[in-house]
Amino acid sequence: MGIEEYEVPDWLHRPFPRFIVGEYIADRFQLFAEELKCKGFDVSTRTRSGACQVELCDEGYAVLLDNGDMVHTKELFVATGHFQSPGRFAPDGHPGFFDSPFPPQRLQNEIDLGVDVGILGCSLSAIDAALTLCAKNCHFEEVSTSGGPLQGFYQGSHTSFGYLNGGYLRFVPFDGTSSFNLTMYARQGLLPQVMGVVVNKIFGYRYLTPANFIPIIESNDGFLPLDEFWKLLKQELAEEIPALRKRFWQTWESVTLEDAVSDFVKWFTLTPIEQRLRSDIAAARGSLQSGVPLPLQNVFYQSYAIFDECLNYFSAEDRLRYARLITPLHVLIGPFPIQNAEKMLALIEAGRLEIVAMGEDGAVTADPAGGMRVDWPSVDGTREGKWYANFIDATGQAADPTLDPSPFTQSLIRNGFVEEVLVPFRGSTFDASDSHVIARAGKPFFCPPGGHIDLRNFSLWSKQAPGADAARPLYYMGPMSMGQVASPQDLSVITTAAERGVQHLVSRGVLAKPNANDEDPCPMWGWAPNTKGDLNRQMCGMSAQLHNTGIVRAKLALATSLMSVPVEHMSTTIDVSPESQAESKHDWRIDRNLLGWLMVGSVAVLVAQCFIANTGNPQMLP
Numbered sequence: 001m002g003i004e005e006y007e008v009p010d011w012l013h014r015p016f017p018r019f020i021v022g023e024y025i026a027d028r029f030q031l032f033a034e035e036l037k038c039k040g041f042d043v044s045t046r047t048r049s050g051a052c053q054v055e056l057c058d059e060g061y062a063v064l065l066d067n068g069d070m071v072h073t074k075e076l077f078v079a080t081g082h083f084q085s086p087g088r089f090a091p092d093g094h095p096g097f098f099d100s101p102f103p104p105q106r107l108q109n110e111i112d113l114g115v116d117v118g119i120l121g122c123s124l125s126a127i128d129a130a131l132t133l134c135a136k137n138c139h140f141e142e143v144s145t146s147g148g149p150l151q152g153f154y155q156g157s158h159t160s161f162g163y164l165n166g167g168y169l170r171f172v173p174f175d176g177t178s179s180f181n182l183t184m185y186a187r188q189g190l191l192p193q194v195m196g197v198v199v200n201k202i203f204g205y206r207y208l209t210p211a212n213f214i215p216i217i218e219s220n221d222g223f224l225p226l227d228e229f230w231k232l233l234k235q236e237l238a239e240e241i242p243a244l245r246k247r248f249w250q251t252w253e254s255v256t257l258e259d260a261v262s263d264f265v266k267w268f269t270l271t272p273i274e275q276r277l278r279s280d281i282a283a284a285r286g287s288l289q290s291g292v293p294l295p296l297q298n299v300f301y302q303s304y305a306i307f308d309e310c311l312n313y314f315s316a317e318d319r320l321r322y323a324r325l326i327t328p329l330h331v332l333i334g335p336f337p338i339q340n341a342e343k344m345l346a347l348i349e350a351g352r353l354e355i356v357a358m359g360e361d362g363a364v365t366a367d368p369a370g371g372m373r374v375d376w377p378s379v380d381g382t383r384e385g386k387w388y389a390n391f392i393d394a395t396g397q398a399a400d401p402t403l404d405p406s407p408f409t410q411s412l413i414r415n416g417f418v419e420e421v422l423v424p425f426r427g428s429t430f431d432a433s434d435s436h437v438i439a440r441a442g443k444p445f446f447c448p449p450g451g452h453i454d455l456r457n458f459s460l461w462s463k464q465a466p467g468a469d470a471a472r473p474l475y476y477m478g479p480m481s482m483g484q485v486a487s488p489q490d491l492s493v494i495t496t497a498a499e500r501g502v503q504h505l506v507s508r509g510v511l512a513k514p515n516a517n518d519e520d521p522c523p524m525w526g527w528a529p530n531t532k533g534d535l536n537r538q539m540c541g542m543s544a545q546l547h548n549t550g551i552v553r554a555k556l557a558l559a560t561s562l563m564s565v566p567v568e569h570m571s572t573t574i575d576v577s578p579e580s581q582a583e584s585k586h587d588w589r590i591d592r593n594l595l596g597w598l599m600v601g602s603v604a605v606l607v608a609q610c611f612i613a614n615t616g617n618p619q620m621l622p
Helices: 018-038 104-110 124-137 210-218 226-240 242-247 257-270 273-290 295-301 304-313 316-333 338-349 407-414 479-483 491-507 535-549 551-559 602-614
Strands: 043-046 051-057 060-065 070-073 075-078 116-120 138-144 167-173 181-186 353-357 363-366 372-377 383-388 390-393 437-440 443-446 474-476 587-590 597-600
Touching: 018 043, 051 407, 060 075, 104 124, 116 124, 116 372, 116 383, 124 138, 124 181, 124 338, 138 338, 167 338, 210 226, 210 304, 210 535, 226 242, 226 257, 226 295, 226 316, 257 316, 273 338, 295 316, 304 316, 304 491, 304 535, 316 443, 338 353, 474 491, 491 535
Parallel strands: 075 474, 075 597, 116 181, 116 390, 181 353
Antiparallel strands: 043 587, 051 060, 060 070, 138 167, 363 372, 372 383, 437 443, 587 597
16 A cells, blocks of 8 residues: 555565555456466356355355355365454444454545544554555655655656655645544554565575474474474574674573563664654665665565464464464564555654554443543553544454354354364463363363364365365365464465465366476566575475374374364354345356366465466366
8 A cells, every 4th residue: 555556666676565466466367267268168257246155065065156046166265365353342333443444445435534543553454544544634745855856766756665865755634634643552552664675585594494393393292392493493593693693692592582572572662663663764775775685574574484384383382472472573574665664654753643552451442422442551550541433443354253244154164164273282281361272171272263274285174174184175265274374464375375275186186287397477577586495385395294194193183083163162153144245255266067166255366376377288187
């Protein structure tokens, strides 16, 4: 958001504007659909078509559409994406409360010009919310500090971000917006770091590798202790960022992950937000100009595939530890683009944006008369509070499928396709007061939000469809995977889900093996190979090997035996009429008479990309 459409597309090693990524993916889908047609497939694309129900049938799956049609398909991908979960802080339809900043048009249409708005969160979704409201209330004027013309990174662009010759943005309100103000509320009140170079992955892993992980996991009954993971990560960081070791020169060998994160959070919080944001922008600008990544940010940002895979080998004790660290870690692993950072700084300098650290005792409540109230502890021990006529929950995606009002998701639950994620404890000591600690058959488990996903092929794991071992796996990509991946908001998770699903179809003989000579018909401009290798392939191979040893199988069998229950038995599901979803669901269908595919959801375009890469002669396919 916040990128002008006339900017020149020269993005190698620089942040990709979201709207460009969206258009790129949509264009690729159309290209792949045309290629399928040329290969003899019947491709039917249905937009604004709701999928209301799914159930097993003799042919595979039967999906009921909102127009009454019943589609039978041999293979099913569910890729429905983000859902809004009403009722978290206020009942559905509560005046002045927005349970998500998306779609942005809703904020712009329903929030008046020039008003005071509260935003819960100060990470990526909250920044999107703030800039969405800015588009209605102001513009940002480029100001030169050198006396010369402003020059951006994008040659030929008359306006840009990350100015090379000295300059900044100034907040300029529209008429009638004198009272426009934004306040972001979060536990620690920390904005993410500003994104430098992240596309060119220039370092090679020496310690966070399957060769090191596998013996540790095998010697720990299928678990990867978080402390052992941290030791390997420290070795990686010490070589990539020598200055980091100097920061902890007295305690480097013994410093815990919690202590290291606490130290960085303390440093961030002691630095005034304007000062830190200016410093981050300057560092990101230097990185973008030189093409050299910001070291600490780059290590974390480029390690998503490692973190996502290793999370599944943590014990319940370590998952609880990780849950307490994820919010401050997100400052590093979820950076935001410099063009948005410059606008946020302009808002702060103009006195139009305040960021409040609520701590752990902050509260958001619905006013029965309308609007929302926020209160938090102040430094003197009393409590401060403020009422908002307009308040936005921008804390990110929900993962609990019982909160998804979609009739399609509710039918998955009702028909037994979704089961809870159960992570075993290794020891006998645990915090029973934690809301995510539950008992099954007298044994304690950590139960994160989401549904149980078999990450070997990204399919729902239940008694109805036992993951990769099912005769007809129900492939899945979406928010229910959040209980099993470390960075669910990253596009790489969706890409990994698509790749592994298609690879599994190849292994089942549903798709022909790819032709090694095939080239991407529409590669992303300027893409540079990853010199550190294919991390996703390495991590997938590690899990396949560990599954074959039986150690991890035993652990997962413990978590998915009689102690695992369908999600519908653990909480109340939501009954919403299919008509209410008619405009929010999309599906793309490949005719079942040729291959028998149904892809439900707008994210399914990534499956189409992998599908094209793996299709050969249609006559070779069953």
